[in-house]
Structures are given as structure tokens and as C-alpha cells.
Amino acid sequence: MVFMKELGALMIDNQDMLIEDKDMLDDFISEGNEMIDDVEVQLLELQQSVEMNGDIDMDTLDSVFRLFHTIKGTSGFFNLNNLKDVTHEAETLLDRIRKGKLELKSEHTDLFLEGADFLRKLFSHISENMTDRGYEDEANKLMEKFKRNSQESENNEDKPTSENKEEVSASKKSSSDKNKVITDETKAEFISEGFDIIEDLEQSLMVLEKDPLNAEKIHQSFRSLHTFKGNSGLMGYSDLEKLSHKSETFLDNAKSGLLKLNKDVIGVLLSIVDVIKETLTDISNGKDGVVPGCEPMINYLSDIIKDISIEKAPDTDEENHLEEVSEITNEEKDIKKIEKESLGEEIKPQDKIEEINKNISDINSAKNNTSRKADDIKRKQYIKVDLDKVGMLVDWVGELVTAQVMLVDNPDLKHIKRSKSFQKAAYNLERIISEIQNVSMTLRMIQIAGTFRKMNRLVHDISSKMGKKVNLIIRGEETEIDKNIVDKISDPLVHIVRNSLDHGIETPQIRLANGKDSVGTLEIEAKNEGGEILIIIKDDGAGMNKDKILKKGIEKGIVTESEIPNLRDEDIYKLVFQPGFSTADKVSEVSGRGVGMDVVKRNIEEIKGTIDVFSELNEGTTITLRIPLTMAIIEGMLVNIGNSKYTIPLLSIRELFSPVKENITVTLDGQEVIKVREEVIPVIRLHEVLKVEPNITELTEGVLITVEHNKDFYCLFVDSIIGQQQAVMKSLPEYIKYVQGVSGCTILGDGRISPIVDIREVIKLADITSDRSVAI
Secondary structure, three states, X not given: OHHHHHHOOXXXXXXXXXXXXHHHXXXXXXXXXXXXXXXXXXXXXXXXXXXXXXXXXXXXHHHHHHHHHHHHHHHHHOOOHHHHHHHHHHHHHHHHHXXXXXXXXXXXHHHHHHXXXXXXXXXXXXXXXXXXXXXXXXXXXXXXXXXXXXHHHHHHHOXXXXXXXXXXXXXXXXXXXXXXXXXXXXHHHHHHHHHHHHHHHHHHHHHHHHOOOOHHHHHHHHHHHHHHHHHHHHHOOHHHHHHHHHHHHHHHHHHOOOOOOOHHHHHHHHHHHHHHHHHHHHHHOOOOOOOOOHHHHHHHHHHHHHHHOOOOOOOHHHHHHHHHHHOOOOOHHHHOOOOOOOXXXXXXXXXXXXXXXXXXXXXXXXXXXXXXXXXXXXXXXXXXXXXXXXXXXXXXXHHHHHHHHHHHOOHHHHXXXXXXXXXXXXXXXXXXXXXXXXXXXXXXXXXXHHHHHHHHHHHHXXXXXXXXXXXXXXXXXXXXXXXXXXXXXXXXXXXXXHHHHHHHOOOHHHHHHOOOOOOEEEEEEEEEEOOEEEEEEEEOOOOOOHHHHHHHHHHOOOOXXXXXXXXXXXXXXXXXXXXXXXXXXXXXXXXXXXXXHHHHHHHHHHOOOEEEEEEEOOOEEEEEEEEEOOOOEEEEEEEXXXXXXXXXXXXXXXXXXXXXXXXXXXXXXXXXXXXXXXXXXXXXXXXXXXXXXXXXXXHHXXXXXXXXXXXXXXXXXXXXXXXXEXXXXXXXXXXXXXXXXXXXXXXXXOOOEEEEXXXXXXXXXXXXXXXXXXXX
16 A cells, blocks of 8 residues: 555656656556465455355455455556456456356356466566566467456346345345454555555645646645545555545546636645544544445535536546546445435535535534644655665664673773663663664564465465375464575475375365365464474374385485484485485376475475374374574573583573583493483583584583474583673584584674574584484
8 A cells, every 4th residue: 555655656648658657557566466465365255154154254355346446447557458457357257246247156266366467477576577468478368368257147136136145135134243354554554655645645635726727736645545535445444445436536537628627626625634534544543434424425526416517428538537537336325315405496516515524523522622733643655665674774773782891891892891870871781772773673474464464375376286185274373583585485485285185184085084174284384482483383184104204214325224213204205305205106297306305304404393293003293394583683592511612502402511420421332321200311521523622521520501303402502601692693614514413603792703503503513312302
């Protein structure tokens, strides 16, 4: 919706559109792609509702219609004819379904999804070429498909049955009781942008009051109302939508020369602006957006429009435009019923104008001084910022954290560190930087909903192709995660879902034979746990066959016969993440080449995440991705090993302690272990793995740090503990490239570099193989 406001500033000259600002076009493409994502999700929800309950959710159907309508309207402004024509035909088919002239079938859903794919292709082409030309043939073929499906209802169009009317009415009534899925953030954005649009409209009207022939301001006022009308429709505020539509028609008549703007007409429009502001204020205060006296105002405006209309056939395009807009709500028919005065005298437009002003004045008086200026209202406002700039801000905040540590820990300042004024200043600096850091980190946090919703289409397409029935359940869409990490987990999620649909969930016939429901279930969930995000993919399919996995592992030389007794079930399941590993009997379009799951492992490890696998034969499989909230700044424990200082991520640490000799034991194979609260935990001498000369070799003289990895515990031996501090993660310099057991580095207060320990790789390098200690 942010783009739609900006569009109001763009001048349009009939059908020849010059793109004066590519940024504006980019905004349209970005928001258009987001709308297509929403369309796909809602279409699949509609189809699922029809198949499972036999009912259609009219609210969702209306939402899909409005999304196509919005894309069509905006593409018309940019003279993107292929985009406009295809969305118009899709909108026509949707409208017939809305009116009960057609039943929504799976073929319709597939056609709309095909249309969504084509729109994405057009958006990509427009992004590179600033035009949608070159796709006329494909657009025409798709339009023909929409037309053929729309024409299925022609034979029934003149024979609406009372039964059909009752069904549609009942369906709409039941669906109207459902709450629309509108987040507080979306509502706040609508309110903020709404005030901005209406304030721009108000300024244009003030200019028109002095210069009624100012064509630019007439066009600008029209576009402002058109934008606000569209936004109101998307949010479900029907009164605001109808009122702005009728006011828009008022201005459209002025634009066409059918209505002469004067002080009285401008006064009517300014009064309506006041009503809209009042309603936006009500919405911001938690009210439902109903406009008191809305119907009388619309009726009076309709009377004026009717009275000033001349005997002239309307322009076809304009007539279509007005019809399309009016179809957004079924209540529009009621609006067109003009109240007749009992005396039957001709009512002059001027009388209507005065009556409207009086009516609006009465409504405002009845508000009991609830009116407030828009400037006095606390509301959220949003701006679009290039993601690269956000990344730069986060990087510089990291540098600020490093500079603060270097300042406070500067050895040259030892003589003043005891000063209370220095300590107070240092504390305030740390507090301020911490606040800046927290705010900057949230700028890059986004909800995972966008990634999850793409799985709806993936599940639909693959299950249809493979003849399987799958119910997708998504939970935790509101979970927030670093944008950079979201980009990294998209591909792994796709591969896991594809694998689950191909190898996991069975066909309806096999499921029924095994005593299961014919419809399989795939659950995708995201949730916070500590400093990590857990993404859980669970299916109720066939599960993993351990024997088959082991046999393939031995064939490929990944495991040996002698290693099998020491392998846990989870370790066997994780063999599927090895490069080229596949148990598929044949390669399909979906999977079977042994490439996908390797990509999953590689991408997750790249963002310092881990993978857990649990499976039960004939019951299903659960794969859990554990990933960090962010990769920019971490809390770390600084430790001494010889003359070097290392940083261990705090999230991995469970406790640290000085060991007692009586609790230390050496196994027959030479592995040191320590008993901690009746549990035996292996010891890893960190200096041996990192190949560093230590100052302390006796366990009882150093410190043991208990860390957790993949639900297993290990004790890392270090010389001593320095303390906890924030670590700004940096990549290793190019000339070093790789250091075993190290994932990156951070800069200390004295300017020295502290390597950050990679717990996963340290355990792998230590080559510990016990019943509780096997890495991925």
C-alpha cells in the first residue's frame, strides 16, 4: 500500500505512460510479488475448504478478488497491458464464482495458480526491461483459458435459482462472522498511510477551491481517493471504501467536464475528508471503521451525480472501470437505490450539496467532540529502506561495540578506571550502545511467514503430480528471524518438504491399506527456544527404513560393518545428508538423485545451525532445524589457552567448573571422562584440537566448560576463564581462509584478535565416539 500512495504523485497522460521514477516501478513489482504470494495461499485455502467442508469462505474469495483487482488497476497506470488484461480476465472469473454463477473447482484453482506463475514471470521481465511487451502470445492463451471457464456460467446466468441465492447468502453470512486476518502492523500501516493520503487530498482540494480548472490537482485528487478506496477495500472497511468510491466518481465527473467545481462542491468533498479522518481516528482507537450516516451521504452524492449527468453514452473503458469498482461489494446495489422525495419536485444539485453539508455537520456534532486533528494522533509510520543500508548499519553498530570494548579495556587507561566518573561514563556508554544494537538488530528481523507460505504452492503442485492427498499445517508464522538467515533456509526447507512428499507420505491406497487416513499430514512449525529458532518439519508418512539406509551407507563406503553397533538411530538417519546419498529405487522429477539433502546440511551448517532427525517406521519422520537468531553479534565467553584468547559462544555453554581428581577417569581406549552429577561426560582438551601450546595440562588446575551439541554434552578443557563479553563476528582474513575448529573471529579491547570456537567442528575433530557423543 505504500507504493499506491507514491503513485499519486506520478503524472499520467492518457494511455502513453512515461516511467519517470524506476524506484516507483520497483516498489510496484515488489508489492505485486507479495500480493501474488498472498493470492496463492488464499487460493489453496479456498480449495481446501471446498474439498473438506463443501463451503466457500466468501471473505477469502473477496480478498483474492481485491488482490487481482489492485494489481490490474496499478498495471493500468503503468500501461502494462499484458499484466492488466490477464488480471482482468482472472478477476472476471473470480467475480462469477463470487456471485454463485460458478462453483469453485480444482481446475479453476490450477488455472489461477498458472496465472500467478505468469504474473511472476511478467514482474521479473518488467523489473529488467520496464515493460511487459513480448509476452502477448502467452498472455492471450492464458486469457482464452480464463474466458472459456468464465463462459461456463453463461447458460445459467439468466436462471438464478432461489436455492443458489440462499446458498451464496448463507455462505457470505457465515463467512462474515469470521475475523479477517489483519495484523496490528498492517492496520497501523493503513491508518498512517490513510492520514497521509487524505492530507494530500485535502491540500489538493484547497488549491482547487481557488483554482477549480487546475487539471493536475483534479487528477491528483482523483488518484488519492482511488488509492484510499483500494486500501480500504483490502482492509475490509466497506463504509470507507463506498464513501471514497462515490467521492471518486464525483471527481471523475469533474475530470470529464460533467461537473463544474465550485466552492460548494469543494466544501462537500472537504466535509467528506473530515468524516474519513474521523473514521481513521476511530479505527486507531480500536473501533470497527463504521461511518455513521454513510448511506444517506452516499445516496445524496448519487442524486447529484445523476442530476448532473448529461444524455451521452459513456466511454466504454470508463464504464467498465466504474462497473469493476462497484463490483467490489454486493452492497453497491443498495447504494444505487435513490431515495425519492414524496412531493416529486425536481431537486437541484445545489440543494443536494447544501443538504449533504448539513447532514455531515449533524454527524460531526453528534460525535460529542471526539474529533481530533490527525497530527495529534499517535500512529506508526513506515518508510522503505534498502536492505543493504540496514546491513551497513548493523555492521557499523558492530564496529561501535568493538570500539567501546577497546576504549573501556584500553590498558593505557588503567590509572583512571577506578574513577567513579569514568565508571559512570563507561556504564552509560555501554547502555546506549546496547540499546542502539538492539534496535538495529530488530531492523533486519522479519517474520518467517513469507517463506512458510511458499510451501503451500509446493505441496499443492507435488501432491497433485504424485496423486497424493496432503493436508499442510503451518504454525509459528509470526516467528521473527534475521533476513540473511531466512534467505539461507529457504532452499533447505524446499528440499526437506519435497523429500517428505516423495519418500515419506504414501499414496491414498497404501495409507488406507496401512490403516491410516487417506489424507497425509505435513506440519511445518517455527518457534523460539533459548537463543535459537527451531524449524520443525513433521510428516505422518512411511518413516525412514534404517536397514535400507545402512545398506546404502555400506555400499557407498560412508560406514563400515564394524561401526554399525556404535551408531544410534539418529546417526543412521543423518546418513541421508551425505553427498550423493539416496535410497530411492528410481529417480523422479521430485527427488532421488541424492543432492537435495546434502544441500540442506551444507546450508544449515553455513549459518552455524544443526539438524536433528527422528523417525519411526510407518509412523512418520520429524526433522528439526536449529538455527541462530542472528549471525552478527553473539554473547561469548573469553578463555585463555596458552598465550591465546579464544571466544566460546555462550549459547552452547551449560556450566563451567574446576574438576576434582576423584571424578576424573580414563577409559580403556584412552578417552578422558568426568563424572558430573551421576553422568559421565567425555573431556576434550581444546589445546590439542586447536594445536595450541597450553600453560596448564593438569585437568585439576584448569577449568572445564560443559557444552551441549545435538543433545549431547562435552567438557572442554581450558587454562582459565577471562569473562563474558559481546563478540562481533567477523570472517577470517582471506590470507588465512581456514583454521580448524574456528568459525570466525572477533576483536578484543586491546586490539588483538580472538578466534571464535566452532563447537560442532571441535567435537568432530576430537573424534569422540561414545553412546552419547556423535556429531552430524
